[in-house]
Amino acid sequence: MTGTPYRILVTPRSFGKNDPEPFRMLERAGFEIVRNPQGRILTRVEMREAARDVDGIVVGVDPLDREVLEAAPKLKTVAKYGVGTDNIDMDYCRERGIRVTTTVGANxxxxxxxxxxxxxxxxxxxxxxxxxxxxxxxxxxxxxxxxxxxxxxxxxxxxxxxxxxxxxxxxxxxxxxxxxxxxxxxxxxxxxxxxxxxxxxxxxxxxxxxxxxxxxxxxxxxxxxxxxxxxxxxxxxxxxxxxxxxxxxxxxxxxxxxxxxxxxxxxxxxxxxxxxxxxxxxxxGSHTAASTFQAIDNMGLMAATSLVDFFRNYAQGGTNE
Missing domain, CATH: 3.40.50.720 (NAD(P)-binding Rossmann-like Domain)
Structure with missing residues (x-):
């Protein structure tokens, strides 16, 4: 999309696990993918470090509070892998103009x-x-x-x-x-x-x-x-x-x-x-209600599509809508 690839942090462990198409979508779009380095839900300190130089995030239940978001000055959009946004400081995202989407209906x-x-x-x-x-x-x-x-x-x-x-x-x-x-x-x-x-x-x-x-x-x-x-x-x-x-x-x-x-x-x-x-x-249960092959695939595709569409519009001079 641009000469310099956008960096995308992907934290959910199940993202693209069954069907790699969500990763392929991001790769075809020219994104540089940063995967969860811990293989588990990240702590606030780990999220601050992982999000420091990224343009977009696919996030599960990892913390995206103000402290984490302030450490990510390049962040433009968040694709929530699910529907609950209580782990995201939505007020600060609005203040910063960071777009947040969810995968409504996928699971x-x-x-x-x-x-x-x-x-x-x-x-x-x-x-x-x-x-x-x-x-x-x-x-x-x-x-x-x-x-x-x-x-x-x-x-x-x-x-x-x-x-x-x-x-x-x-x-x-x-x-x-x-x-x-x-x-x-x-x-x-x-x-x-x-x-x-x-x-x-x-x-x-x-x-x-x-x-x-x-x-x-x-x-x-x-x-x-x-x-x-x-x-x-x-x-x-x-x-x-x-x-x-x-x-x-x-x-x-x-x-x-x-x-x-x-x-x-x-x-x-x-x-x-x-x-x-x-x-x-x-x-x-271990927060596993949404963990079926079909739901995981649906969430991954919806989150990846959200990022691809956003950055295509952004590269063409669009807004964070």
Whole structure:
């Protein structure tokens, strides 16, 4: 595109792992690719060093706060490998004119699948049953049904809607809480919107969270909301760990105030609250809900396309739009 190639930092370990086409796209565009040197999520110090002389970044959950961004004076665009931007200082990006894109929809079906998997695993105690069977313990473990139970969806974006569609196959009643309502989708799927999150918490047998993490949603599910849930209820989170007060959740699970939980995300990853790992009514994932071959390929292609399109426009004198 220019005489001097743009330098692109790629931090997600799964980017181009199954299908190398995203890397090929960047190479065909003449970019110089800087790969994650650690093979894991980078720390703030490592990100400052890696981003120091790059023009674009494909970023996963590595920190891109103001401190990191200030160390990258040449940075013009960020392609988020996913949809959550809580690890990116969006205000500073706007201040600097750094364009940020996300791969909206690329992993929605994969995450919706995983949310259902966590519901089933927690409801039917799949993990402790599996562990017991490996010890040749063949006793019966009683669980709770999904069929014809009530599902509460907190957040009705593409993933929340995907979970709703799947829940129809279990003949579930579906309650939803979202500030922006899609009434057409509600009519199509039989979703019932509620005005009060406490109403959803007290009536749902399963609750699945699909919200971005913001100051207003941090620790949204706190001790008060958890206390309203049924003793046979299951809480699932495939969005962001900070949506749940982990100390309050530990208390609810430890003292059997709710039936179980399925978490693919934590406030800190791996979790600092290690006592959560001791609970047999908690199913845990390693922020892996979006990790399917299809979703990874989709995210990689969308992120690479975003960078190629941006720099083609930039080289022609376009703006950071």
């Amino acid at each position: 929605a079906e994969a995450v919706a699948d995983f949310a259902l998997a966590l519901m089933l695993a927690a409801a039917r105690r799949i993990v402790p049953i599996d562990a017991g069977c490996r010890r040749l313990e063949w006793g019966k473990v009683t669980g709770v049904d999904l069929h014809r139970r009530t599902l509460g969806l907190v957040g009705m974006g593409m993933i929340g809607k995907g979970v709703a569609r799947r829940a129809r196959g279990f003949d579930m009643r579906i309650l939803a809480y979202d500030m922006a309502r899609d009434e057409a989708f509600a009519r199509e799927t039989g979703v019932e919107y509620v005005d009060d999150l406490r109403e959803l918490a007290s009536n749902a047998d399963f609750i699945s969270l699909h919200l971005p993490l913001t100051p207003s949603t941090h620790n949204l599910f706190n001790a008060e909301l958890l206390s309203l849930m049924k003793p046979t209820a299951v809480l699932v989170n495939t969005a962001r760990g900070g949506l749940i007060d982990e100390d309050a959740l530990y208390d609810a699970l430890k003292h059997k105030k709710i039936w179980g939980a399925g978490l693919d995300v934590f406030e800190q990853e791996p979790p600092e609250n290690r006592k959560l790992l001791e609970l047999d009514n908690l199913v845990i």
